[in-house]
Amino acid sequence: MRERSPKVLRGPVPRNKEDDQVVYIDGDSAPRILFSGEDLLLEDLPIGTRVIYPKPPIEGLANPGAAIRYALNHPHDSEPLYAQLAPGMRVTIAVDDISLPLPPMTTPDIRQTIIEIVLELLDANGVDDVHIVIANSLHRRLSEAEMKRMVGSKIHDAFYPDRYYNHDAEDPDGIVHLGKTDHGESVNINRRAVESDLVIYVNINLVPMDGGHKSVAVGLCDYESLRPHHEPETIRASDSYMDPKRSMLNTKVERQGALVDRHMNVFHIETALNNRIYAGATAFLSKNEDEFTEIDRLKFEAMRWTLSKMPRGAKRKLFQSIPAQYQMIACHAGKTEPVHEKILQRCWDQYAVHVRGQADVLICPVPFVSPYNVNSILNPILVQVMGLGYFHNFYRGKPILKKGGVLILTHPCYDEFDHNHHPSYIEFFNRLLPETRDAMKLRHKYEEEFAKNPSYIEMYRRGNAYHGAHPFFMWYWGENGRQHVGKVIVAGAENAHVPKILGWERSESLTEAIAMAKSFVGPSPEITMMHHPPIVMADME
Amino acid sequence: MAAAAFYDLDGTLVRTNLVHAFAFSARNQQGILKSITKTIATLSSVPLFMAADFFNRRLFNDIFFVRYKGESEDRLRCLSQELFDTVLKPSIFPGAYELIDKSRQLGLRQVLVTGALDLTVQPLARHLKIDDYVTNRLEFVDGYATGRLLPPVVAAASKASWMRIYAEKEKLNLSDCYSYSDSMSDLPMLSVVGHPTAVNPDLRLRNTALQHDWPILDLR
Numbered sequence: 001m002r003e004r005s006p007k008v009l010r011g012p013v014p015r016n017k018e019d020d021q022v023v024y025i026d027g028d029s030a031p032r033i034l035f036s037g038e039d040l041l042l043e044d045l046p047i048g049t050r051v052i053y054p055k056p057p058i059e060g061l062a063n064p065g066a067a068i069r070y071a072l073n074h075p076h077d078s079e080p081l082y083a084q085l086a087p088g089m090r091v092t093i094a095v096d097d098i099s100l101p102l103p104p105m106t107t108p109d110i111r112q113t114i115i116e117i118v119l120e121l122l123d124a125n126g127v128d129d130v131h132i133v134i135a136n137s138l139h140r141r142l143s144e145a146e147m148k149r150m151v152g153s154k155i156h157d158a159f160y161p162d163r164y165y166n167h168d169a170e171d172p173d174g175i176v177h178l179g180k181t182d183h184g185e186s187v188n189i190n191r192r193a194v195e196s197d198l199v200i201y202v203n204i205n206l207v208p209m210d211g212g213h214k215s216v217a218v219g220l221c222d223y224e225s226l227r228p229h230h231e232p233e234t235i236r237a238s239d240s241y242m243d244p245k246r247s248m249l250n251t252k253v254e255r256q257g258a259l260v261d262r263h264m265n266v267f268h269i270e271t272a273l274n275n276r277i278y279a280g281a282t283a284f285l286s287k288n289e290d291e292f293t294e295i296d297r298l299k300f301e302a303m304r305w306t307l308s309k310m311p312r313g314a315k316r317k318l319f320q321s322i323p324a325q326y327q328m329i330a331c332h333a334g335k336t337e338p339v340h341e342k343i344l345q346r347c348w349d350q351y352a353v354h355v356r357g358q359a360d361v362l363i364c365p366v367p368f369v370s371p372y373n374v375n376s377i378l379n380p381i382l383v384q385v386m387g388l389g390y391f392h393n394f395y396r397g398k399p400i401l402k403k404g405g406v407l408i409l410t411h412p413c414y415d416e417f418d419h420n421h422h423p424s425y426i427e428f429f430n431r432l433l434p435e436t437r438d439a440m441k442l443r444h445k446y447e448e449e450f451a452k453n454p455s456y457i458e459m460y461r462r463g464n465a466y467h468g469a470h471p472f473f474m475w476y477w478g479e480n481g482r483q484h485v486g487k488v489i490v491a492g493a494e495n496a497h498v499p500k501i502l503g504w505e506r507s508e509s510l511t512e513a514i515a516m517a518k519s520f521v522g523p524s525p526e527i528t529m530m531h532h533p534p535i536v537m538a539d540m541e
Numbered sequence: 542m543a544a545a546a547f548y549d550l551d552g553t554l555v556r557t558n559l560v561h562a563f564a565f566s567a568r569n570q571q572g573i574l575k576s577i578t579k580t581i582a583t584l585s586s587v588p589l590f591m592a593a594d595f596f597n598r599r600l601f602n603d604i605f606f607v608r609y610k611g612e613s614e615d616r617l618r619c620l621s622q623e624l625f626d627t628v629l630k631p632s633i634f635p636g637a638y639e640l641i642d643k644s645r646q647l648g649l650r651q652v653l654v655t656g657a658l659d660l661t662v663q664p665l666a667r668h669l670k671i672d673d674y675v676t677n678r679l680e681f682v683d684g685y686a687t688g689r690l691l692p693p694v695v696a697a698a699s700k701a702s703w704m705r706i707y708a709e710k711e712k713l714n715l716s717d718c719y720s721y722s723d724s725m726s727d728l729p730m731l732s733v734v735g736h737p738t739a740v741n742p743d744l745r746l747r748n749t750a751l752q753h754d755w756p757i758l759d760l761r
Contacts, residue, residue: 170643419751426754454546454643454719455738455756462636463759 019354021536023288025049030289032529033300034365034510036410036492037378038315040304041365043510049527050359052400053288054536057274058350060327064110067331068117071269075334076342081118081267084198087126092196093118094167094220097136098146099371100204101273102533106323110271112152114202114331118269119155131192132164135201135219138226138467139372140421140460141166146375169222169467170457178263181255185228190220194264201336203270205343206371207351207390207535208242211270212250212340213257221256223451223469228252230472232439235479240393242537244344257336268339272330272346275534279325286534312414319368320375348537352396355538360525361517362401363510364391366411367533372466372474376418380498381425383411385474387488388481391530397540400528404486406517410510413493413502420464424456428471433501439479447472487520489513544717546644547704547730550655550662552723553740554641554669554760556632560587560605562661565624566617583608594726602656602696606679610688614681617660625664633669634741636760640721641669649719652707654700654730675703701729721758725749 025032025045032051034041045051061067072081085091095111098104115132122130132151134142147164148156156164167190168174176194178187193199193216201219205211218226228234229252235241237248244250260266278285282303284296292300307315330346332339370382370390378386387409392399401407417426432446447469450456456468482503490499491513493506500506507513518525530536551558564583586608594601609617641651653666653674662676678691693699708715716735725745731737739750740758750757 172642417754419754419757423756430754452643452647453736454640454647455721455736455758457643458636458640458758458760459756461639 018356021053021055021353022355023051023053023290025051030292032289032531033285034363034410034529035367035533036365037412037414038312038319038368039307039412040300041410041492041510042300042304045363045529046514046527049363049529050355051529051531052353052355052536052538053531054275054286054534055350055353057276057327057534058329058346060274060276060329061331064113064328064331065117067328068114068269071331071333072117072121075267076332076338078267078334081200081333082121082125084265084267085122085125085127088129089127089197090129090195091122091127091131091198091200092190092193093130093132093200093202094135094190094193094216095132095150095202096204096210096215096219097134097139097166098142098150098374099139100210101206101324101326102369102371102374103277103320103322103324104149104374105273105326107149108152109150110204110273110326110328111150111202112155114269114271115151115155118200118202130159130163131196132159133190133192133220134166135215136166137219137221138169138223138460138470138473140464140466143464167220168461170461175222178259181259183228183252183255185252185256186224187217187256187259188222188225189216189260189264193220197265199264199266201266201268203268203343205270205272205347207394208244208344208347208537209247209249209393211343212244212254213260213336214250214253215268215336216260216264216266217253217256223467225256226469226473228256230469230476231443232476232479235476236483238393238480240395240399240480242393243396261336266336267333268336269331269333270339270343271328272343272350273326274329275350276326277324277534282322312416316368316377348396348539351394351535351537352539353536354541355400355528356541357526358398358402358540359400359405359528360402360521361406361408361514361527362391363408363410363514363527363529365530365532366391366409372470373418373421376421377416378411379417379422379425380413380415380429380502381422381471381474383409383413383490384502385477388478388485389474390477391532392478392481392484394530394535394537395540396537399484400530400538400540401485403484404521406487406489406520406525407481407485408510408513408517409488409490410492411490413490413495413498413506415495415498421466422471423459423465424450424453424468425466425471425474428475429501437482437503439476439482442472442475487517489516542714542717543648543650543712544719545650545652545708545711545713546641546719546721547652547654547734548641548671548720549700549722549724549727549730549740550653550657550665553721554634554637555629555665556634556761557628561628561632562624562657565628566609566612566620599694599696602677602690602694606677606690607688609679609686612679612686614679614684614686617679617686621660622664624661625668629661629665630668633665634760636758637669640758640760641671644719645670650711650713652704654695654704656694656696656700673707675700675707697726698729700727701733704730704733722746731755 451469459465488504718734
């Protein structure tokens with residue numbers, strides 16, 4: 001066992017107090033646990049390294065059902081839901097897809113609770129023309145089992161498949177052109193929703209990028225409507241896209257949303273969840289390692305040993321079978337904008353950690369899941385979107401990493417793709433990226449070819465594949481990160497070719513990656529590690 | 542440069558195959574006794590056809606098309622529209638219409654490359670608005686089938702050869718072309734284009750498609 005030296009404060013600890021969630025590594029600190037795909041690493045970090053932990057979960061609402069009913073009866077800038085209902089009217093309930101929350105939550109999913117209450121209300125008011133549409137945009141269709149899990153068997157059995165289905169962005173008869181914004185952005189929306197007297201949107205806000213006008217204007221739109229903002233220039237102009245006020249992505253979506261509001265009657269129900277991913281046997285994963293008990297250490301070692309003996313597919317299955325223990329911390333309903341503002345505030349209350357000063361080197365462990373691989377594989381493009389997209393953008397104010405700094409990711413970077421979910425990703429990775437990583441060039445030269453590839457369209461419509469254009473969006477998602485960082489090193493990559501195709505460097509271990517980073521940014525860098533999951537966002541000063 | 546979408550037919554766009562078409566003709570012989578005899582003979586040969594097809598498409602063709610020997614050309618032509626209406630049309634996969642529509646919207650020429658007989662393919666091609674097709678053709682002497690195919694026999698590698706020649710003639714860039722098939726025997730046809738897709742694939746083709754990272758599509 002490593003002998004602990006007396007506690008000596010070194011590094012930048014004595015400076016002004018940051019948040020309680022910001023911890024500095026000293027000579028007496030325990031090694032830190034990092035996700036590396038489906039594995040857990042235990043690493044000694046250099047003294048002075050700043051580790052940013054998620055906040056503890058905000059306590060969930062004691063009675064979510066009552067909170068939902070209150071929200072429906074006391075909406076913002078809108079009549080209560082019951083007052084908007086009349087017999088014979090046509091209602092569409094649109095609902096966020098399985099990309100939220102992550103990992104999928106324990107049942108009953110909060111969407112089920114909300115829809116049950118809404119359906120009771122609709123029934124009581126004589127509304128029987130009701131459809132439930134999953135607002136999956138260009139994401140993959142959910143399987144029947146996933147749909148059932150999301151709303152419960154009672155609703156599923158009553159509505160599936162004729163009145164409970166996935167949005168189809170490629171259905172030639174299923175999309176209506178609402179018009180163009182002042183800036184020429186097309187808005188094409190699901191026909192059933194447009195032709196409804198009332199659309200009730202049931203949202204889960206996992207990160208501040210979600211919700212608001214994005215729910216309808218993106219969730220129920222088609223490829224042509226996404227093109228104006230799912231593109232590299234927009235992402236470059238978003239600082240960050242997790243901060244709606246400074247996000248060009250959000251600005252454009254709001255313009256489209258305003259047009260939606262002129263044509264459609266949308267009653268928005270938004271929810272915020274706490275970050276209680278782990279509970280019970282896995283609760284130690286969200287703890288500060290310095291505060292581990294002996295039991296926590298034993299659990300961790302047992303888990304690490306077990307994982308080391310399992311094949312990757314089994315590990316993936318194991319992690320995906322552990323649902324998150326999320327609890328609802330807020331529910332608001334009514335007009336999109338005021339509702340979203342309230343929910344965003346609660347999101348930041350949960351996620352934002354006050355951080356002072358940027359880092360030269362940022363370490364981000366990449367876990368097994370992203371919004372785009374629920375029940376599937378985190379392929380190389382998705383590793384990219386986690387690192388340069390999500391993790392880079394988890395800030396408000398300015399990036400955690402200094403311009404030109406080094407981003408270190410921990411992930412095996414395996415060359416694995418899900419042929420059913422991500423067929424176009426395979427071609428994108430193997431055919432396009434070796435030619436160019438330039439997002440502008442990719443968009444202009446190849447995006448349309450993939451988007452209109454009949455095979456990919458049919459796989460999206462009839463199978464469970466992401467749309468042909470989706471890998472491009474994922475590449476653009478990493479665009480502001482790519483422009484910002486000086487170098488990406490992926491520690492523990494099991495092969496050389498995947499990092500090379502992504503334009504990254506690899507190292508055998510985190511220690512080696514830090515040494516490589518030092519040779520790039522200088523011998524005494526400010527090193528910061530984001531200790532997620534659960535999600536943590538930096539409120540940068 | 543222009544491009545095309547090449548489709549295999551049986552099992553790819555329609556549920557039926559060569560044997561269904563032959564069985565229809567067997568069922569509709571002149572005289573009930575002849576119909577019954579021929580239908581029973583066809584049914585009892587199905588395992589043989591399957592085994593032959595599993596090993597080699599050419600072997601299958603040799604064994605299968607000889608069954609047409611003695612059939613009148615007039616009669617086969619006469620039955621072809623009925624065959625289309627009663628057997629082929631209901632067997633078109635719902636997704637086939639969408640696939641062809643999307644493909645046509647891309648400006649791709651629609652081409653069928655099939656080992657089925659021209660007699661059976663003509664009405665289907667018209668119905669699906671196919672621009673061009675290549676099929677197998679029976680040899681007829683004095684108006685009766687000899688049981689042989691006229692060369693070139695369309696199967697396996699010869700499909701790819703025909704596509705190459707066709708592309709050259711029509712100034713198509715094969716790298717921009719798409720190809721769709723359900724069967725391992727069409728591997729050459731899939732390999733010759735830039736965008737191959739396995740459609741409703743058998744196990745061997747599915748494994749090959751996975752190895753080559755080709756899209757796998759289910760139109761059923």
